[in-house]
Amino acid sequence: MENINIGKKVEQYRKSNDLSIRELANQAEITPSMLSQIERGIANPSIQTLKVLAKVLNVPTFSFLLEEVNTEELVVRSNNRRKMVIDNLSYELVTPDISGKLATAIMTFPPGSTSSEKLLEHKGEEAAFVLEGHIRINLEGEEYLLETGDSVKIPSQMKHRWINDFSKEATILFSVTPPSF
Template structure:
């Protein structure tokens, strides 16, 4: 929680509204000096004061308490992706890490390769897009051949499996929530 600067966030929301400190203080019914101290980090506002400021600024109270993201950690360079080999499959993680509720990866399935021996299920919802080649996807009791440009949505707990019975590699971009890696 060391990255949280409540005062800076109050000031940012105030400036986004185009208000002076005095205008916000009047709307929120707090003293201008108290608001100034909060914005400069010299005073910690009570929960009640945060609620009043949030209402005046028309933002959720929790928005003052969100940690600042280090944007450098959000960028994944193509040569720095986390790579995993599971049996004959290669996965490249496009998400920065395994935290959060969404993971996006590229799965490469070689000819005569498959994601598993039998149909598997997981609690995550999945959307996949075929970047290259073609692949057979099993969804419950049905089979579909997906070609480059095709996509599929796999609901939570639906049994499924990927299988490449073709002569070229299949490259699949997929996102899953929550992250299952």
């Protein structure tokens, strides 16, 4: 909770609504000096004041209590991706982590490899894009050849399997929501 700056959020919402301090204070029935102190972090608003400000600004009350995001943590440098290898398949996490609602990774399939021996399913909905190479995907028993630039959507719980029975490596960019790998 140390990254929460309620006053800054009040100010941002006020400005996005094109309201002056005086206008918002009047509508929220607080003094302009109190609102100014809240925005500067000098005074802490009561829950009741937050509820009134939220109503006037047309935002959920809890939006004032969400932690600030450290934008630096959102950037993943190509040489600093989290990597793992499972049965000759390489995975590089493109998103910073898998803690959110969406995760994106790059899968690398060496020649003659598959994602699994049998068709597997998971709760996450998936979209995949072939960055390089050729690969086959089996969706519920139907097989499709995907080439560089092709993509596929895999609905949640759909049984599927990736197959690289070609002589060159295949690289796939995929996103899954919610993360389930």
